[in-house]
Amino acid sequence: MTNSTVFNCSLIYLPQVGNRNGHITAVNNSIEIPFDIKRVFYLYDIPSGESRGAHAHKECHQFLVAVSGSFEVLLDDGLTKRQIMLNRPEIGLHILPGIWASEINFSAGALCLVLASHVYDELDYIRSYDEFLMYRK
Template sequence: MTKSALNLNLVSVIDFPRVQDRRGNLTFIQNQDHLPFDIQRVFWTYDVPGGENRGAHAYKNQQEIIIALSGSFDVVISKADGTIEKYSLNRSYYGLYLPPMTWRHMENFSTNALGLHLSSSTFDSDDYIRDFHEYQSFL
């Protein structure tokens, strides 16, 4: 999905540009062209031990895009009604867009998995909802 087709209320996969070359491929992101927000924070997850999960929270206001730069992992979206959606990230040219109020956790990390997170706001601990029951009642 391209930025122009993105519904900012739904979890969506964004297909970033790919420049393919026999010497190696290149993917790039330009704020205004490819993202629904200006990047205010970037962080990455790595060296996650086998069997461990990351995340398990929702943001009240922050939007986020998660990219598997190397290796693979799953992003599990839990809806307030208990239904679950799972997205397997394993290509560096795909990003998973998460709108505000999306409960997520990441699991099933491959060896040497590297996850890049692009955020619409700087860190604010008050923006986090870390308890799923609180998340359900917040909605």
């Protein structure tokens, strides 16, 4: 059982330094990101219009950034759904445990960076939507 809602998932603006020669966006662990980062991975070469994710975590927090291109994140807490577009590398989405999340509508060449609060643990995943709904009760 969790009390997280889709409205507790928040967009976070990352510090950006730049000039006419380019930009740098930096992440300082636990300053901008509200958890200690234990795992980093990225999604790439996703065919345009395809989706990924479609699961929830019991304990793991995730922070998603569209480093290149764009995609949307469909959040679901079992009662309410919320769809968020990510298309700027200085803005990330904090997804709380207990929220079903699907990354959808990837643009061609999109790159999704994921920062996670836990190392990979298959037991932390809820991959069945029906099981998710039971977990939320």
